[in-house]
Amino acid sequence: MPAPAAPAVEKVPSRDIRRSTIIGWVAGIVAVYDFILFGTLLPRISATFGWSESHALLISTLVSVGTAVVLFAIGPIVDRIGRRRGMIATVTGTAIASAATAAASGAGTLVAVRSISGLSLSEQSVNATYLNELYNAAEDPRVTKHRGFVFSMVQTAWPLGALAAAGFVALVSLFLQPDQWRWTFLLATIPAVLVALLCRRLRESPQFLAQKAGRVAKERSAPFAMIFRRDQLRNTLVLAFGWLTNWMAIQTFSVLGTTVLESGKGFSATNSLLMVVASNLVAALGYLAHGWLGDRFPRHRVIGVGWIIATAMFVLMLVGPSNAAFVLVTYMIGLFFLLGPYATILVYQSECYATECRATGGAFAFAMSQPGAILGGLLLSVFTGIGWGYGNAAMVVGAGACLVSGLVMFAGRTVTRQAV
Structure with a gap:
């Protein structure tokens, strides 16, 4: 007998789209805030426990390993329990952390x-x-047509969360001593708990409900195994290698941006910090631009072109003069094209996979960022340790990996956007 028809996907009213978008944006700020806060306060934590700089670096690396394990695990769980519960769980985890x-x-x-x-x-x-x-x-066809741009507005939560973390640390430093960093983390739990409660107002995605109601055999397959099947394997490998190599560039030019500017170009600590703060604002514009472009051109090509342009800008910055205006322009343009495509790649990932393994595929690719960050930091340490200048090390590790990540993305398949 013929297989039963798949349940129809219910349309989502505009009021629910607005509510979910706003909650998703706020949740993103809170989540990034906690993640960035640890790196910002690590020097104070190290001082409290009497760690050397190398020991603190080891702790940071081990945390990245543990973070990657959690990232690998969360996708299959969300494909089982649902997107709404997944949102509640991740924000609650932020408060617990x-x-x-x-x-x-x-x-x-x-x-x-x-x-x-x-x-x-x-x-x-x-x-x-x-x-x-x-x-x-969405009921409104304009939301579906321009969902890349709409999501890019949500993605601005990343630079805003980073700025919020830096600003909060600066504010509480006026009232707390450096060894009272524990209070900073305790205060950070308050917005996380409030947003976790707010996430309870989210509705479940109609695609997940339809998949759950369908009860077809393939939906009982292991989500992790599905992303490595023949029809999914190519994009899984492209996305995983793209995230891994590009996060080597992220580690070099974004996470360690002040080090590149100070050691590689001879800038003062104050000027370097101001440029990194400005870079977060540039990143927000980059998200919006690439989200808009991704709605008009194949998303994987928009990502690839962006990362190749970023490579060119960082090479110019490293080999060019140490003039403040020249470094500022090349560094900002480089970050615009390095960070901006992340709004597009997250949408592209959701289009690559079927509903039953979509969260798993996206989380697996995202998890590869942590090995990339570890490998990038390790290679920078090795090259500077054997006597290379930081600028030369950044050229090979950061710019080289950025170029590879851009070229890799062209191997991705163009997906049918209406398949989501």
């Missing part, structure tokens, strides 16, 4: 509790899966 960090008693406990922050970082991937399913089922 902040509170537990305040109670850390040493290296072991800190690594364990900060690994939970993989939930806060994974919010970005779960958010992308959830919102893009809603946008594709």
Whole structure:
């Protein structure tokens, strides 16, 4: 007898689209805020526990490993429990990570509790899966047609969350001593708990409900196995290698941006910090531009072109004069094209996979960012340790990996956008 027809996907009213978009944006700010806060306060944490710089770097690396494990695990869970519960779980995990960090008693406990922050970082991937399913089922056809640009507005939560973390640390530093960093993490739990409660107002995505109601055999397959099947394998490998190599560039030019500017170009610490703050504002514009472009051209090509242009700008910055205006222009343009495509790649991921493994595929690709960050930092340490200048090391590790990531994205398949 013929297989039963797949359940129809219910259309999502505009009021639910607006509510979910706003909550998703706020949740993104809170999640990124917690993730960035740890890196910002690591020097103070190190001083409290009496760690050397190398030991602090080891702790940071181990936290990245633990974070990657959580990122790999969250996708299959969200494909089982649903997008709404996934959003609640990731933001709740953010609150738990902040509170537990305040109670850390040493290296072991800190690594364990900060690994939970993989939930806060994974919010970005779960958010992308959830919102893009809603946008594709929107009553308003304009939302579906321009969902890349709409999601890019949500993605501005990343630079805004980073700025919020830096601003909050600066503010509480006026009232707290450096060794009272635990209070900073405790205070950070308050917005996370409030947003987790707010996420309870989200509606489940109609695609997940339709898949759950369908009960067809393939939907009982293991989501992780599905992303490596023949029809999904190519994009899985392209996305994974793209995230891994590009996060080597992120580690070089964004996470360690002040180091590049100070050691590689001879800028003062104050000027370097101001340029990194400005870079977050540039990143927000980059998200919007690439989201708009991705609605008009194949998304994987928009991503690839953006990362190749970023490579060219960073090479110019490193080999060009140390003139402030020249470095400012090339660095900002480089970050515009390095960071901006992330709004597009998150949408592209949601289009690459079927509903039953969509969260798994997106989370797996996203999780590869952590090995990329570890490898990038390790290679920078190795090259500078054997006597290379930081500028030369950044050229090979950062710019080289950025170029590779851009070229890799052209191997991705053009997907049917209405398949979401």
